[in-house]
Amino acid sequence: MKVEVGTIQAARLHGPEAPGTGTLRAMELRDIPAVGSMFTRIFRKREYKAGDDLQKYIETIFFGSPLYSPERGSVVYDDGTGGIGSVILALPMEFSVQGRPTVAKLLCAFMSEGKAGAHGAACIARAMRAAKQDMCFSDNLSPVSADHGVAGGGIVLPIQSLDWRRSFHPLKAWALMIGRQAPLLRSRVVMGLLAVVDRILRQRRPGMKSGAPGGCATRAIDPAAFVDCAEPMLQRFAVRPVWSRNEFNWLVAVAGLNRTLGELLCREVLDEGGRVIGAYLYFGKAGEMATVLNIVCEAGRELDVTTQMFHSLDAEGYALAVGSAQPFLMNAISRQRWLSFHHRGYFCMVTRHADLKDAAQRNDIYVGGLASESWSRLLTDF
Missing domain, CATH: 3.40.630.30 (Gcn5-related N-acetyltransferase (GNAT))
Incomplete structure (x- = not known):
């Protein structure tokens, strides 16, 4: 809970x-x-x-x-x-x-x-x-x-x-999602066979691949640098994480302890002129799943940033990308093919402050995966 x-x-x-x-x-x-x-x-x-x-x-x-x-x-x-x-x-x-x-x-x-x-x-x-x-x-x-x-x-x-799920290799992605209940599906032999079928499907159905927005590019940065990108881009939200350097660095450090989800990585997205217009922080488990914790972008560049993100994750070889839904991104990510939404659990907020409650109901709020339990080993280990 x-x-x-x-x-x-x-x-x-x-x-x-x-x-x-x-x-x-x-x-x-x-x-x-x-x-x-x-x-x-x-x-x-x-x-x-x-x-x-x-x-x-x-x-x-x-x-x-x-x-x-x-x-x-x-x-x-x-x-x-x-x-x-x-x-x-x-x-x-x-x-x-x-x-x-x-x-x-x-x-x-x-x-x-x-x-x-x-x-x-x-x-x-x-x-x-x-x-x-x-x-x-x-x-x-x-x-x-x-x-x-x-x-x-x-x-x-x-x-x-809600969670969103974007499949790049659908059969392998399916096996990854239900693998906890059926561990045999995650065996090397089964995953190898599914990967072969996925390659054939991607050749026959190009729409399974994530296209790139014209002129945009992705560049790797250190996760600790994410906060420098995020701070000005989050100013548009009435409710948002403060992320002092001490708190953010601690969160990144403890999130990185969850090796079950892979390596904690960060990418920034640049426009055709080389200007940074967004960034995203995610766990990457090579050849399997990317768990996106946070996406930030300039107002009006949501589609460019998310499209470039999905294109980059596809190119990096992940079978599946997952993340938590945010209202300001819904229009952009909903345009992706092979993307679905799933009810994760109820997001409930309690506060005595009317302005906070009003901002949350107007979706004038940014939370994201670092301000959640999604990185915790209590969900994946022990």
């Missing part, structure tokens, strides 16, 4: 509804073994303690951000007997909202166990109601969780709830 919240103050809970006395408090380093084991039981259905790798990763992600402080971090429900019944993992991220800096929280997993956990989960949910939050969002909620978010004063953003 992914959500964004503002500061949650630790609160002592009393009353007949509580099965004892419990506390909502900031997660501490000593909680990591219990939290990691709960994650393993709930999300991986395995009954054993969290390994050292998972525990170290939780510490790195949820205690290592340059924006971290206890009041901005994850929250646990301490049941009063030394146990943790419920937890929500949270990552602070700084946004600009109508020009004012706002530190929000990206909630990456919401877990509970037993009666105390159910009560703790309810306490956490109440603490996150819109009236108490500066900014709270998630791009991967289940229908039930999204309904709870709306009931608490949140809003659902339909376009941001």
Whole structure:
């Protein structure tokens, strides 16, 4: 479960509804073994303690951000007997909202166990109601969780709830998408056979290839340089990431730990005069999939930038490219052949600020993959 919240103050809970006395408090380093084991039981259905790798990763992600402080971090429900019944993992991220800096929280997993956990989960949910939050969002909620978010004063953003998928080699792309459920399809022999058929199909149907816009070109840059391209291009959005150099460099570093998705790469797009008009940041797993995290461009150049991006990814040999939908790009990417949209999970935002809510409903907002859980090893590993 992914959500964004503002500061949650630790609160002592009393009353007949509580099965004892419990506390909502900031997660501490000593909680990591219990939290990691709960994650393993709930999300991986395995009954054993969290390994050292998972525990170290939780510490790195949820205690290592340059924006971290206890009041901005994850929250646990301490049941009063030394146990943790419920937890929500949270990552602070700084946004600009109508020009004012706002530190929000990206909630990456919401877990509970037993009666105390159910009560703790309810306490956490109440603490996150819109009236108490500066900014709270998630791009991967289940229908039930999204309904709870709306009931608490949140809003659902339909376009941001979608992923796009652009197939360059459709049979191989299909095998990659369902490979987790059918690992045999991802074997070297099967993938090799599918690649042969794809080559034949691409020869017979040239429309499967992604054409290039006239005069545009792509140039590799270091991912750390992406923020220099992005900063002026994001000024048109009322709500956007701030990406201070410290925060951005940390995000790039921790995203790069996810080797399952491949290498973290960046490209800038130049027009016919050699001027930079856009850039994109993505994971590239050679010969397989490109996972696009962020696309930025000058206003009015969306079609040129995305067309050049797809052309470049095709030329680099990827069978499939995937990314999260953004309203300002919908017209441009929808013109691609062999592109489809899929519901990933509900994007829900909770805030007490009317101007933020209004900007989000008008789609005057930029989020992107770095401000999501899509780069996290919690989704792909362990």
